[in-house]
Amino acid sequence: MLPFRLETAHDVALPVSCGDIDTVVDELLNRCGCREPPVDVFSIARGVGLSVLVDRGMVERGRRQIIGGAEVIFVRPEPRSERLQWTVAHELGESLFVSQSADSFDDEDGLSRAREDFANTFAARLLLPQSWLRNDFAQQPRDLWWFKRRYATASCELIVTRWLDLVETAIVSIFDQRRVTRRSWRQPRRPPPLLPGERHCLDQLWNERRPAVSVDDTIQVHGWPVDEAGWCRDILWTEPAMEEF
Secondary structure (H helix, E strand, C coil), X not given: CCCCCCHHHCCCCCCCCHHHHHXXXXXXXXXCCCXXXXXXXXXXXHXXXXXXXXXXXXXXXXXXXXXXXXXXXXXXXXXXXXXXXXXXXXXXXXXXHHXXXXXXXXXXXXXXXXXXXXXXXXXXXXXXCHHHHHHHHHHCCCCHHHHHHHCCCCCHHHHHHHHCCCCCCCEEEEEECCEEEEEECXXXXXXXXXXXXXXXXXXXXXXXXXXXXXXXXXXXXXXXXXXXXXXXXXXXXXXXXXXXX
């Protein structure tokens, strides 16, 4: 667990809200002297007294271990730096959760689920802090490449996913090797099937491999190719022209 208790986390009640986590993130960034993006989570970990070591024999992405009375975060090597940043942020979130909330559960399963949910939300909001994200989105809406340059330690998928916290009626779709692998939004019901405007944007992406925009009477769609070596990935950001789909 963290070698200190964050002042703003003392009164955080369970279940933890995103606003609570944002407050904790802001204190953590201030404590570590991080005033603007990108957030280097390795520096944040060092700033709170945690060591991060690479273990080439690890199967899991990350783990925490007490060595000589001090907590150490171990991570496996990754081909992309954003994955390492996410892993360290996630483990830092788990450590913070244990520091603040470990005594709040009698049920081990409930504790495990709450810890994982907290760590995922914490990692996303640490790499893309809410106040910075909101201000930047107002200035540069839907400009993924601009955001990627500014928030270099966050993946493109994480960036557009965090945009959903600002535009609740939007849909994020991820395509790997031309197959949809994720389609999500913030509404309680399932998102609709792919719409004609989205298919049109996809056709542009797949034919030209450059950012595309498709607009019709019902939706506006922005698409980006985010390929890796030997792997085709595309991201769609869809917003309704009307109040609802």
